[in-house]
Amino acid sequence: MILRNLATRGAGRPWVAELITLIVLFLCPLVLPLLGVGADMASRILIWGLFGLGFDILFGFTGLLSFGQAAFFGVGGFVSAFLLTQTGMTNVVLALFIGTLVAMVAGALVGFFTLRRSGIYFAMITLAFAEMFHFLELSPLSNWTGGENGLTGVPTPTLGLGSWAVELQSGWQMFGFIAVFFFIGYVIAHRIVLSPFGQVLTALRDNSPRALATGHSVRKYKLAAFVIAAGFGGIAGGLLGVLQSYMPPDALAFHTSGQLVMQSVIGGAGTLFGPLLGAGVWLGLRDSLQDFPTIAPAWKLILGVVFVVLITVFRQGLLGAVKTLFTPRRVATEPDVAELSAEVTRRHAVAGVPDAQLREDEVPDYAFHADTPHRRAKGLDITPKAADKGMPALECRNLTKRYGGLTANEGITLSIPEGQLRGIIGPNGAGKSTFFKMLAGEVAPTEGEIFLHGANITGLGVTAVSQLGMSKSYQINQLFAKLTVAQNLAIPVLARIRGEFRPDMLTSLHGVPGLHGQIEATLEMVNLLERADVPVTELAYGEKRRLEIGLALANAPNVLLLDEPLAGMSPRERADTVQLLKQIRAGRTLVVVEHDMDAMFELAEYISVLQEGRLLAEGTPEEIKGDQRVQDAYLGGMEEV
Amino acid sequence: MSLLEIEGINSYYGDSHVLFDVDMHVDEHEVVALLGRNGAGKSTTLKSVVGAVKPHNGTIRFDGNDIRGLPPYEIAQRGIQLVPEERRIFGSLNVEENLQLASLSAENAWPLERIYEYFPRLKERRRSRGTDLSGGEQQMLAIARALVRDARLILLDEPFEGLAPIIVQDLLADTRQLAEEGRTIVIVEQNVAAALSIAQRCYILNNGHVVYEGTPAELHADPQIMHEYLGV
């Protein structure tokens, strides 16, 4: 089975888009004058487009809305301009390069502070830092930056050496110089977005906590994206200084950051070309309205209105709108099938709901049949790591969690042998979810320890636990909403193969060894092979649940924690999922929390019962059913009242 | 005509299907218990009634009027009050302010003195902030908020959860008194014994379906049903 469209953008032939871009850039000096676009404006649009490439990686692909990118635009610009005007440096390219590097260092520093928060805090704090840089430029550092006057006399670049040196003219020659940088920047940005690193960024945008739980170091990826965006800002700023022969102080102003944001949203975030288009719209509109003095001052107002309308109605921006026009919308298909499971029929009889008609020919290919023999897990890649015989797969000792005066769990000690399917049940308030969170590493215990195959994992956190071979699937679907099924599964696999962080920004996603095989094997296990390229938003609920389990399976865990896998399912879906769980348990240890007692007793080999935060009883399903203490726990001691 | 009529509702959390064609009714002055293991959909049913969850179809009628789809504040103004599972006391307000807030939109709000007669403990703690109250006191306050509004229908969501047995006995006595005074109550409880001791009728939910309707006596007489849907 061939997996198409694994990466967010067209797979396999990135150079096509790059070639087209190159050709278009070549054609610009020929075509644009015919449209009334001058070289200076074209150059400015490219500079903003270059600035926006980095911002799009940060915002469009990683989901971090920064209102402070002007800081790096300014740092890059002023360092280059300073080198070229105040020191003796004549090599423009070298100065630009140094400026970009310094901007990236600034990015790392600012990122350290700002990435500690997210959402609105992040937006506010990036804005504040940019203003700080702005103030630094204006006053304390004005000896170096020219303060309110900026730095004048930035030289034009000279190409060649000695007697063959040619000084670039302003106009289309300068455009050419800038276009080279834009093209290189585009290729780099394009490769980043197509790389495994880039895929992880999109996972951060869609569901950061899940990306963390799958084994990625979210902090490091975010910082890397932030530094990349700073770098693009730095080179763009430097080029502005060269273009104008002057580095203006308002490069660091809030409105510069604001303009970048507006342009990117208007053009379309997450497309790489969106900011370029937005810049074209912005500068184009301002320019073309100059001829109409009465409405000319209203150009920014018009852009503001366009911006607000787009956010309200067409969040994807202009390019996004174009894309939606050309992709057919597929409707979520809910398999409309009759009940198969005898179990379900019995339940319905008790409830008084009439039997549904059983019509086997209505069952689509990809649905399970309740009584087909168990399929063996295909695909060697999925085989979990071998472990010592005799060592329990998962063990906890005296596990306790207190929140202030409230004790959620107290002294829980239990041991789960290799290969067992353990059920955890308990009445409301038993502390099951807190217990499960501690096992998964989401919450650190107040007391007690947890051992995974003998290794102490207490307090290591979800990412480390995931890398060590234990995964969790969630009660409420935690999927990567804007990706396809196969792209979703790629995320945990990438963590397994590449570890918690790898800056492999320029390699191809398809070059990752074992990626396709692992994804295919997982798709087969959860029976979503035919749905591999379907966006998550178009899946039926049962399919999403299967994907949810698939995400936990994909990085080949030895131990799988399943939090209410049957939650929100119809009776038919429940029967299917029970079969699925029976199949995936081969060679793995499963721990399941469930309220569906019928399913639990069908699945579990051994059951632990929690009550009021403590372990009440353990035993086989029969033993538990017959245990009066357990009955009392659920029924609340009927005799007492 | 019942005070509350629920017909064929299907409720979802996102696209997680939680309630499947649920039918239920509550007559005036009745106490109805809604039982089932957790995850069965009991809380969701109550939330669907008060508008915190919007069912996709079906009807919910209160006093003959359709209320499905109305915003929560309108439903509350008609006389239905939810006492939520997490209690949701306003921690930054004191006891008296919590009660005052609750009484603001009520037509026949109880004078605070009457509430304090009912719950003397709350009178003692009237100036204490919500965050300083014990679990039992918070539950008392949550129920008092419904009372102060003179609600025609009180929905109690797991009122005894996480409370010591002694407190549960006290609260049970208070709730029994409310029932004896003729208040219409729906009580969701995992503590089956407690719930059945005050209810006249009960429903059992399992995996989002209504699987049983009967009186406590009938349920007691059918231990198989109890073990199947409530026990293990």
Add this chain to the structure above:
Amino acid sequence: MPSLPLFLSQLFNGLALGLLLALISAGLTVIYGTLGVLNLAHGALFMVGAYAGFVAMEHTGSFVLAMVGGMAGALIVGLLMERIIIRYFYQRPAEDQILVTFGIGIIITEAVRLGFGGISQRVAVPEWGQGITKLGFLFYPTYRIEVMVIVAVVLLLLYLILYRTRIGMIVRAGIEDSLMVNMLGINVYRVFLLVFGIGAMTAGFAGIINAPIVAVTPDMGEAILVQSFVVIVIGGVGSFPGAVVGGIIAGEIVSLTSMFNPAYSHVMLFAVMALLLAVRPQGLFGIEGRE
């Protein structure tokens, strides 16, 4: 070492600036706490207040009417914002809310620039504010002292409304748990509108009352916006006391730093914010984990 008179005068300056920042930030933070929306157009509302007051002043010559006009102008614009656009964004992700309020801020600023031009306007200091007052050994412009007093009184008024009235109680409960307020029969959407309106009005009032001290330009809201962000980060998002304390601290930082090195006065403010972020990310009065 700076002299005592200089120190005291800067302390006083800092208090003046701080109180103003406190007033603006209080509106911003309560709007966020109640509605969950960070209003990037708040600075624009401040500016609208200054311009509306300016217009009222031009037509009536009375500064008192100018103050009323400033509040009214900002209130109207704020209510329009909420009703036409923002209320449809309550369920949308935070980024969309930030972007749309930012866009609205741009629209408002540009509309004013279109209407009044980019040159700065002057609002004259009212007669009862002219001259210098002697406080001990300190000589201070009378108007600035009056502004401080007025702003302090308004802050006190806001405090009383928030903590001593019924509607304030509803707002405080709404900041904590607006769904529960909803379930207790109170139309929270009207509360949102009210909070937004009051927030806009206070921003507008700050704008007009500050107008005689500064140049009135369409871009005057921008700097104020950034500073109020710093204030609410320091004070804790969603906290009224945080905004007041944070505002005064911010004012003093700027003012006292300028005693030693005027170039670094604003930079120091951001540096303090950065430090606080590293040490206590939720701010002075903020609740941990609340984003």
